Amino acid sequence: MITQMNFKYRIYPSQKQIIKLNKTLSDCCFVYNKLLETKINAYKTDKTNLSKFDLDKLTKQFDVPVHSQVKQNISKRINDAFNHFFRRVKLKKGKVGFPRFKNLNRYKSITYPQSGFKIVSERKLFVSQIGNIPIVLDRVPKGKLKTFCIKKTAIGWFAIFSCSDVPVEKIEVPDNQIGIDVGIENFATLSNGEVIANPALLKKSEKKLAKLQRRFSRKKKGSANRRKARFRVARLHETIFNQRSDFLHKTSFSVIKRFKIISVEKLQINNMVKNHHLAKSINDVSWGIFIQMLSYKVERTGGQLVKVNPRNTSKTCSNCGTILDMPLSKRKFKCLNCGFVCHRDLNASININTAGRAEINACEHDVRPSSVKAVVDEAGTIFEPA
Numbered sequence: 001m002i003t004q005m006n007f008k009y010r011i012y013p014s015q016k017q018i019i020k021l022n023k024t025l026s027d028c029c030f031v032y033n034k035l036l037e038t039k040i041n042a043y044k045t046d047k048t049n050l051s052k053f054d055l056d057k058l059t060k061q062f063d064v065p066v067h068s069q070v071k072q073n074i075s076k077r078i079n080d081a082f083n084h085f086f087r088r089v090k091l092k093k094g095k096v097g098f099p100r101f102k103n104l105n106r107y108k109s110i111t112y113p114q115s116g117f118k119i120v121s122e123r124k125l126f127v128s129q130i131g132n133i134p135i136v137l138d139r140v141p142k143g144k145l146k147t148f149c150i151k152k153t154a155i156g157w158f159a160i161f162s163c164s165d166v167p168v169e170k171i172e173v174p175d176n177q178i179g180i181d182v183g184i185e186n187f188a189t190l191s192n193g194e195v196i197a198n199p200a201l202l203k204k205s206e207k208k209l210a211k212l213q214r215r216f217s218r219k220k221k222g223s224a225n226r227r228k229a230r231f232r233v234a235r236l237h238e239t240i241f242n243q244r245s246d247f248l249h250k251t252s253f254s255v256i257k258r259f260k261i262i263s264v265e266k267l268q269i270n271n272m273v274k275n276h277h278l279a280k281s282i283n284d285v286s287w288g289i290f291i292q293m294l295s296y297k298v299e300r301t302g303g304q305l306v307k308v309n310p311r312n313t314s315k316t317c318s319n320c321g322t323i324l325d326m327p328l329s330k331r332k333f334k335c336l337n338c339g340f341v342c343h344r345d346l347n348a349s350i351n352i353n354t355a356g357r358a359e360i361n362a363c364e365h366d367v368r369p370s371s372v373k374a375v376v377d378e379a380g381t382i383f384e385p386a
């Protein structure tokens, strides 16, 4: 099977190259803001939506030492940002802001869509206008090289190759089924009783981050100390991001290589955004990414990820089906009907597994009841047939 993949490597530009790279970033940022301004003005005056082709032509008037392909990628970025803007306008009826202008703190990457770069050897990467940059290719990018991007982060510089048609080995998996409930107490609970704890390392870093952020906010605006404190916050943010994605990759892989049919709850994005509790919101983001990882990794096993309706998964007895009131503070599920007792998250994960299995069976056998008695939709409304 084949898939699309990103290959990321650390690069080690010299001081001179760093100056060139930073200059390129600031030139790109300048072009970005100028093009954005033109596009916004055209839209404001008579709702003209300048196309990528129009913007590409405009980039030629900027006499900056930036590869032409990189400039064209800037117009693509603006077009993408505007497409997001149009989508937001469609979704929301109130006031929607135009895409934002960027300052250098928010402009971090240079993209070469097709040419302007070349892997010279395992130790050397050629980049147009910059030169040969030292790189360590511990593994060679596979498939067809599509785009190349240089990214500046708080830790250092990175080269990212996007490749298509990457051959991926298929993984043989036993015909197992599992339900997963994500929670706050633990990262996840599996319907076989397995518990995946939130990684301790991550918790420690997050505590440290809160401390650094407090320190940063106390520094005087515009001072050198504030700049240093901001850098420390950014660096730790990146470390946390890496630790978290490492954990999520490992965890999702360990799940897909053991279970073929994996059921999770359909996460409700709206509830997530409204939540102001920090630890909770961090978890929400992680679960979203985790489920996304499961959904593309499961393709390698020929398995399936089933997203089930989250309604009553915590409240239903997984043994007899009785529905109880279960406020979040109640950690144990005790069924008043059949006496079944278990941890609330385990009970939920068993229900999720059952619901997922039912969904799969319904699809496989294409069961359509000949005489429909009543249909219940996702919101719980009951429709009686006429």
Ligand SMILES: [Zn+2]
Pocket (backbone or CB within 6 Å): 317, 318, 319, 320, 321, 322, 335, 336, 337, 338, 339, 340
């Ligand atoms: Zn029961």
